[in-house]
Amino acid sequence: MSMIFLKRFIKEPTRVxxxxxxxxxxxxxxxxTMDHSAPRIIAEYGPGEGVHTRALLKRAHKDSRLLLFELDPELAEYNRKQFADDKRVEVICDDCEKLPLIAEERGIEAFDYIFSGIPFSTMDKDKKQGIMDANYQCLKPGGDFIIYQITNELKRFGEHFDRIDSSWCAMNIPPMYVTVYHKNGAASSARVRRINESENGSEVIRDRETA
Ligand SMILES: C[S@@+](CC[C@H](N)C(=O)[O-])C[C@H]1O[C@@H](n2cnc3c(N)ncnc32)[C@H](O)[C@@H]1O
Incomplete structure (x- = not known):
């Protein structure tokens, strides 16, 4: 049990x-879901106390770059201290909806991966759509937006992505979907959008024409 996480949850239950x-x-x-065999530019939304960040930094290339967006000031400060010695990391204490602006300020053209642990389900629809639009816009061709969430309701807001792959992870409290929203590479056609769902071992594949 992480005490800082529990403390921040008591203070900000909806956000944390x-x-x-x-x-x-x-x-x-x-x-x-990520390939770290080369340097990558990555954004993480809502690192909390940094459980995914620590795992990512163990795997990431030495020349990768990771922007952490953490809205909670105490958790942001905790991560700043925790990752102070790792030059790949920058902690931004701000809303992840500012990604396009923050990237532009830093001269970052596009991201290989954006991954998220923020509670989208409690967010209003316009904000959700705005973040999903920005995610698509800020990813490189071939890049992925990855999210772990209790429900998969975000799929409705990610229709501009070219492929959505989802799997169910029962070994978490609570169980979560891990869903990858893929943006096609420059050479691939965006005409066919495929949604793959893998739930409790059963797999459904649907293809549909989008152009
Ligand atoms: C459910 S916790 C996930 C923490 C951690 N990633 C984990 O897996 O244990 C959600 C985190 O997202 C942060 N958060 C919520 N909304 C956010 C937003 N709009 N932008 C950035 N961070 C946000 C919260 O402060 C909290 O730390």
Whole structure:
């Protein structure tokens, strides 16, 4: 049990949305969605006390860059101290909806991966759509937006992505979907959008024409 996480949950229950960090099984599932064989530019939304960040930094290339967006000032400060010796990390105590602005200020053209633990389900629809639009706009062709969430309701807001793959991780409190929203590479056609769902071992694949 992380005391800072519990303390911040008591103070800001809707925003922090959990009393315990993600389980090692969920963290591994999220990490498995990313390829770290080369330098990557990555944004993480809502690191909390940094359970995914620590795992990511163990795997990430030495020349990768990671921007952490943490809205809670105490958790942001905790992460600043925790990752002070790692030059790949920058902690931004701000809303993740500012990603395009923050990237532009830093001369970052696009991200390889954006991954998120923020509670989208309690956010209003316009804000959700704005963040999903910005995610698509800020990803490189071939990049992924990865999210772990109790529900998969965000799919409705991610229709501009070219493929959505989802799996269920039961080994977390509470169980979560890990969903990858993929933006096609420059050479690929965006005409076919595929939604793959894998739930409790059963898999459904739907293809539909979008152009
Ligand atoms: C459920 S916790 C996830 C923490 C951690 N990633 C984990 O897996 O244990 C959600 C975190 O997102 C942060 N958060 C919520 N809304 C945010 C936003 N709009 N921008 C940035 N961070 C946000 C909260 O302060 C909290 O630390």
């Amino acid at each position: 949305a959990s009393i315990i960090p993600s389980s090692p099984m969920l963290v591994n599932r999220v990490m498995a």
